[in-house]
Amino acid sequence: MAGQEAQSQQSFENHLTNELRIALEDFTELSHIADWCAKMCASEGPQLATCAAICRDIAELAEFNEKLIARDSMFGPEIADTFVRIAEESLPELRQFQQHSHVAETIAAIDRTMDSCLTLLESIEGGQQMATQQPSGGRTRR
Numbered sequence: 001m002a003g004q005e006a007q008s009q010q011s012f013e014n015h016l017t018n019e020l021r022i023a024l025e026d027f028t029e030l031s032h033i034a035d036w037c038a039k040m041c042a043s044e045g046p047q048l049a050t051c052a053a054i055c056r057d058i059a060e061l062a063e064f065n066e067k068l069i070a071r072d073s074m075f076g077p078e079i080a081d082t083f084v085r086i087a088e089e090s091l092p093e094l095r096q097f098q099q100h101s102h103v104a105e106t107i108a109a110i111d112r113t114m115d116s117c118l119t120l121l122e123s124i125e126g127g128q129q130m131a132t133q134q135p136s137g138g139r140t141r142r
Contacts, residue, residue: 019120027062034059037106051097054090078081
């Protein structure tokens with residue numbers, strides 16, 4: 001049984017591209033940092049309530065992206081794209097509180113994750129022949 005689990009883990013790791021591996025690591029790190037930040041914000045009082053709520057949402061969205069990458073979900077790219085949109089929308093609000101070290105660390109983790117996510121999405125789009133071309137919805141690819 002242990003040999004079968006090791007083989008399964010090895011084949012999972014073998015199917016990950018570098019872009020997938022980096023995005024997975026960044027989503028994992030972001031989910032932990034944003035969750036920690038949400039708890040810190042909540043403990044610092046009501047003035048950081050909005051920041052705490054945003055960080056909770058970002059943490060859960062990052063964790064959901066982790067799960068979709070891990071199970072190679074066909075909906076992974078769509079949810080990753082949603083993450084980028086929500087992250088972009090949340091950054092102006094979070095930057096208002098960046099004097100708090102935990103918020104600054106979360107912003108940095110969001111930026112890293114957005115970059116790796118956009119790189120991943122571009123590699124996926126580049127590797128597929130799309131039957132229909134859809135506009136990117138105003139998102140700026142980095």
